[in-house]
Amino acid sequence: MLVAKAICKSYHGYELLKQINLSVHTGEMVAIMGPSGAGKTTLLQLLSTLDKPDSGALTLDAIDLITLKGNALATFRNKKTGFVFQFHNLLPEFTLFENICIPGYIAALPKAEVVQKADALLSLLGISHCKNHLPEAVSGGERQRTAIARALINDPSIIFADEPTGNLDDKNAERLHALFLGLSKRFKQTFVLVTHNQSLAAIADRILLLENGILQPA
Numbered sequence: 001m002l003v004a005k006a007i008c009k010s011y012h013g014y015e016l017l018k019q020i021n022l023s024v025h026t027g028e029m030v031a032i033m034g035p036s037g038a039g040k041t042t043l044l045q046l047l048s049t050l051d052k053p054d055s056g057a058l059t060l061d062a063i064d065l066i067t068l069k070g071n072a073l074a075t076f077r078n079k080k081t082g083f084v085f086q087f088h089n090l091l092p093e094f095t096l097f098e099n100i101c102i103p104g105y106i107a108a109l110p111k112a113e114v115v116q117k118a119d120a121l122l123s124l125l126g127i128s129h130c131k132n133h134l135p136e137a138v139s140g141g142e143r144q145r146t147a148i149a150r151a152l153i154n155d156p157s158i159i160f161a162d163e164p165t166g167n168l169d170d171k172n173a174e175r176l177h178a179l180f181l182g183l184s185k186r187f188k189q190t191f192v193l194v195t196h197n198q199s200l201a202a203i204a205d206r207i208l209l210l211e212n213g214i215l216q217p218a
Helices: 040-047 070-080 096-106 111-124 140-152 170-187 198-202
Strands: 002-011 014-024 029-033 055-060 081-085 158-162 190-194 206-211 214-217
Touching (some): 002 040, 014 040, 014 214, 081 140, 096 111, 111 140, 140 170, 170 190
Parallel strands (some): 029 190, 081 158
Antiparallel strands (some): 002 014
16 A cells, blocks of 8 residues: 655755655554654654655555646645644644534535545544634634544545644543544554553554664554
């Protein structure tokens, strides 16, 4: 599904990532761990096309991601990938429901279909009661579940999550772990997670360690 071969990335002459090789299979959950500053977020940004490697090859569902540019790249991201970040990245002027719908509207899906899917996701994630609230009016856990619903609205092939529990208390972190595990088992959703949270990593199918620019099994 997702295949990275010999991915390298340097900054100001410092080789942060060295010949990274990674294959992620459909329905698999992979957790990437490592010390602060090791390049975990950089690797996730490269795998998710938010940044470009200096060299190497990257494909998703046999699509060459290195050569995608402009509208083709934007369309790919919108339809094939979902993103969950530590600080949610919700648009503050829109309700939770509207935030979830936006990627569907960008994808030019029929409005009725987007609304139906958004309502189903709100119900699945247990946040229907606050669908018309602005992000500032709900808890951190509710904002993060909204971000997950937004990531799922276009039925992505893969979801990338960068420290998804980093801004949550223990109770909401545990709920998020259960949610990710449920999505993985029930819908065969593919995940690549960057995390420092040992409990979150423990539910993954594989844990990989990034250290000294090298990615290997933990």
